[in-house]
Amino acid sequence: MSLQPASVEAISDHAMLIEPIVAPASPHIVIEGVDKRFVVPGGEIVALKDIDLTINRGEFVCLLGPSGCGKSTLLNAIAGFSAPTKGTIAVEKRKVSAPGPDRGMVFQEYALFPWMSVAANIAFGLEIKGMKRADIDARVAELLAMLKLTEFRDRFPKDLSGGMRQRVAIARVLALDSPVMLMDEPFGALDALTRRSLQDELIRIWSATGKTIVFVTHSIEESIYLADRIVVLTYRPGTIKRDIKVELPRPRDSASPAFNELKRELGALVTAEQHRFEEVELKGLTTD
Amino acid sequence: MHTSRLKSVAEGLAVPVVALLLWQLACTLGLVNPMVLPSPAAVAVRWWAYLAPMEAYDPAAGSYLAWLFSGEMIQDSIGSLTRVALGFFVGAGLALPLGLFMGSSDAIYRHINPLMQVLRPIPPIAYIPLSILWFGLGNAPAVFLIAIGAFFPVLMNTIAGVRHVDGIYIRAARSLGASRLTIFRRVILPAATPYILSGARIGIGTAFIVVIVAEMIAVNNGLGFRILEAREYFWSDKIIAGMFTIGILGLGIDMAVSRLNNHLLRWHRGLES
Numbered sequence: 001m002s003l004q005p006a007s008v009e010a011i012s013d014h015a016m017l018i019e020p021i022v023a024p025a026s027p028h029i030v031i032e033g034v035d036k037r038f039v040v041p042g043g044e045i046v047a048l049k050d051i052d053l054t055i056n057r058g059e060f061v062c063l064l065g066p067s068g069c070g071k072s073t074l075l076n077a078i079a080g081f082s083a084p085t086k087g088t089i090a091v092e093k094r095k096v097s098a099p100g101p102d103r104g105m106v107f108q109e110y111a112l113f114p115w116m117s118v119a120a121n122i123a124f125g126l127e128i129k130g131m132k133r134a135d136i137d138a139r140v141a142e143l144l145a146m147l148k149l150t151e152f153r154d155r156f157p158k159d160l161s162g163g164m165r166q167r168v169a170i171a172r173v174l175a176l177d178s179p180v181m182l183m184d185e186p187f188g189a190l191d192a193l194t195r196r197s198l199q200d201e202l203i204r205i206w207s208a209t210g211k212t213i214v215f216v217t218h219s220i221e222e223s224i225y226l227a228d229r230i231v232v233l234t235y236r237p238g239t240i241k242r243d244i245k246v247e248l249p250r251p252r253d254s255a256s257p258a259f260n261e262l263k264r265e266l267g268a269l270v271t272a273e274q275h276r277f278e279e280v281e282l283k284g285l286t287t288d
Numbered sequence: 289m290h291t292s293r294l295k296s297v298a299e300g301l302a303v304p305v306v307a308l309l310l311w312q313l314a315c316t317l318g319l320v321n322p323m324v325l326p327s328p329a330a331v332a333v334r335w336w337a338y339l340a341p342m343e344a345y346d347p348a349a350g351s352y353l354a355w356l357f358s359g360e361m362i363q364d365s366i367g368s369l370t371r372v373a374l375g376f377f378v379g380a381g382l383a384l385p386l387g388l389f390m391g392s393s394d395a396i397y398r399h400i401n402p403l404m405q406v407l408r409p410i411p412p413i414a415y416i417p418l419s420i421l422w423f424g425l426g427n428a429p430a431v432f433l434i435a436i437g438a439f440f441p442v443l444m445n446t447i448a449g450v451r452h453v454d455g456i457y458i459r460a461a462r463s464l465g466a467s468r469l470t471i472f473r474r475v476i477l478p479a480a481t482p483y484i485l486s487g488a489r490i491g492i493g494t495a496f497i498v499v500i501v502a503e504m505i506a507v508n509n510g511l512g513f514r515i516l517e518a519r520e521y522f523w524s525d526k527i528i529a530g531m532f533t534i535g536i537l538g539l540g541i542d543m544a545v546s547r548l549n550n551h552l553l554r555w556h557r558g559l560e561s
Contacts, residue, residue, distance in 0.1 A: 081459055101465035111460035115478040115555045124474070125464035156555040176464065 028212045029055040029078060029180065034087035036073050036238075047073045049237035051087070055229075057179075060206055060213045062223035062230045064266070066274040068281075070238025071216045072184055078214060079105050079182050091180060101125060104173030108185040110165040112157040118168050119144065119153040125176045143171040147201070163194035167201075174205065183215045187222070199225055203250065220266045224259060225252050230266065235273040236280065242269055326525040335361075335529035360514070361533055367510040368499050369537070371427060375434020376495045380488060382435070383442035387484075390443075391450025392476065404443065412437040412498045416505055430502035437498035438491035445487025449480030482556055485549045492545055496538050511537070 036048040047070040055061050063071040077084050078091070080099040089096045091103060099105070112121050119140050126136045144150045147167040157165055166186055173181055187195040203226065206213055217223050223230045224246060232242040244266070248258055308328050314320055315327035322330070338361040345355050357363070390397045390404075412433050419429035453476050461475045503512030515530035 079463060081462075099459070099463040101463070103463065105460070105463040107456060107460065109456055111456045113457060113460070113475065113478070114557070115481070124461075124466075128465050128467075128470055158555065158557045172464070 025056040025059075027054045028057040028059070028092065029053075029214070030090045030093075031055075031074075031078070032088050032090075034074070034077065034084040034089060036070065036077060036082070037085045046237035048077075048084070049239050051238070051240060053231060053240065053243075055212060055214060057212055058210045060226060060228045061215065062227035063214065063216045063233060064218065064220065064223045064230050064270060065233035065238070065241075066218060066235055066270060066277045068277050069233040069235045069273060071218075071233050073238065074233075075182050075184050075214060075216050078180075079103055101129070101176045102178050103180045103182055104176055104178040106166070106169050106173055106181065106183040106186045108188045110157070110162075110169045112165055112168055112172070114157050117154050117156060118149060118160070121157070121168055122171045122175050125172060129176070139175060143175055146174075146205070147171045161194075162190050163198060166190065166198060170202070170205070174209070177209075178211075180212045180214070183213065185216050185218070188217070188219075195222075200251070202226065207250075218270075220263055220270055221254060224248070224262050224266065225254055232266065232269050233273075235277045241273070323522060323524060326528065330525045331528045331532070334523070334525040335532060338526060338529050338533075361511075361530075364509055364511045364514050364530075365533065365537060367507075368503065368512065369541075371430050371434060371502070371510065372492070372495045372499050372541075374427075375431045375499070376438045376492055378431060379435035379438030379495070380442045380491055383439045383487075383491075384446055384484070387443045387446025388450060388477075388480075391447040391480070392472065397447070404440075408440050408444070412494070413501055416501075420506065425506050427507060429506045430499065433502045434495045434498045437494040441490035441494060442484070442487045445483045445490070446480065449483025449487075450476055452483065453479040482553055485552060489542070489545045489549060492541060493538070496541060500534060 031051055031053040034048055034051040035046070038045045038047055051074060063074060065071050073082070076082050078089055078096065080096045080103065083097070096103075113124065116124065122140045122143055123136050126139060131139070140153075141150075144153055147170060149164070149167055149171065152160060152164060152168075157168065160168070169186070187198055190198065199222065202213075205211075215223075215226060227246050230242075230244045230246060231240055232244070233239065234241045244262075246262065248256070248262070253259060311325075312328050315322060315325065315330075326334075339359050341355055341358045342360065343349075343358075345352065349355070357366075386400070390400055415433055415436055416429075419432045423429040423432055457475050457479055458471055461471045466475070499510070500512035503510035504516045507513055511530055511534050515527045515534075518524075518526035518530060
């Protein structure tokens with residue numbers, strides 16, 4: 001301690017004066033040196049290479065890139081569905097080794113249980129947790145109201161539109177109140193209007209709950225509309241090409257000049273990767 | 289709506305009515321030997337006699353309901369259906385757990401599947417000699433044969449059902465914190481039900497075929513026994529009346545199972561029609 005220069009204290013005092021008083025950014029998800037390789041007939045695919053990424057608590061991060069850039073692979077690794085070939089992923093300082101309710105997952109295909117009603121789907125995770133029936137019912141009612149699903153509570157998923165199904169899937173994950181929400185192109189299959197209204201809904205839920213969200217998308221527009229931070233991945237091997245902070249105020253206006261400037265910048269980055277993807281696909285060198 | 293339904297009923301009835309008329313005509317004109325092919329009218333009369341109670345109602349002998357059901361056909365139907373139910377529950381009761389194990393464990397599947405594949409093509413009828421040798425005569429060999437008939441469709445479909453569960457449901461359940469047992473009970477089992485139920489439907493159909501054959505060899509009541517007995521007396525009208533009853537009963541069972549399946553699978557896509 002005695003070796004510490006006297007000026008450090010002075011600098012931090014100074015910093016205190018000019019910085020707004022906010023909670024210091026605390027790392028929530030820490031990805032270190034992650035590689036993921038898949039063995040395929042006739043070779044090996046390097047889906048991810050040397051990924052280092054730290055996501056802070058309460059941050060909304062979009063993983064952006066063309067098909068085959070490994071963004072879903074990275075999300076699945078964070079979820080614990082498939083372990084990295086090399087490197088580690090830690091959530092809340094604990095190494096990820098299996099899926100768990102601390103990391104809720106929303107899938108593009110909704111993955112609702114078709115034999116359960118809307119309410120039963122939302123209650124499923126709570127029943128596993130062993131919560132009391134009355135508490136489950138109260139929590140489910142609250143979530144149904146939050147996602148405007150109350151009148152659909154007894155319907156089966158097959159009787160719902162895509163947007164409604166994804167609301168149920170989000171409610172099912174929110175039920176567990178997991179600090180991390182992982183979303184794999186959740187709005188990819190929805191029409192533009194439904195998509196926008198669910199994006200707004202998601203932002204509302206995120207601001208109200210303070211969850212850390214990792215959101216995979218291939219839509220540049222969507223990533224700018226939603227994220228605090230956009231991580232652009234390269235096409236095969238998937239590496240981090242750029243890590244961009246989005247500082248536009250919310251609610252964001254997708255017609256504003258700043259929005260479009262960012263869109264152009266990201267567009268150039270993603271298009272370059274898309275071209276590489278198309279070249280390789282055309283040559284038929286990939287098998288997936 | 290109403291007229292179109294009426295129209296579809298009329299369309300469905302046209303061919304059978306014409307066929308019956310031609311059949312009746314051939315008999316009335318004496319074109320066929322009534323011993324070989326009795327007229328539809330004679331079959332109808334015989335069918336009614338087969339259905340109706342044999343004696344007049346006597347309150348001293350028992351309740352009215354018992355009397356109403358004392359007709360030979362009803363007793364035979366009850367006998368056949370009881371055997372179908374018993375055999376089906378034995379066969380499906382063994383096939384379901386085995387299928388669940390085989391579907392969910394590759395090791396169990398690899399060990400048991402070859403044996404099943406060898407046994408499966410043997411028609412239940414081929415077990416008749418063995419069943420008599422093992423169980424003698426009576427209900428036991430009949431139930432054994434029916435159980436074999438119901439076993440394989442339920443087994444095969446249960447295995448397929450478990451193996452075809454979409455992996456995304458399992459992933460979703462795992463990320464919601466479900467244990468292996470919970471996933472099996474609350475995800476794999478319900479997800480496999482459409483397959484299992486269609487296996488059960490085929491199994492009941494097979495059981496109904498086998499019961500008729502089994503009754504021809506091992507027991508002295510039931511619909512299968514009755515039509516064979518009728519042949520010994522050259523009652524061709526009763527043979528056809530019995531066959532008609534078998535058809536109606538088979539259709540009824542299939543419709544009932546199908547209704548039950550649709551109810552149980554009301555969550556399933558594409559079944560709402």
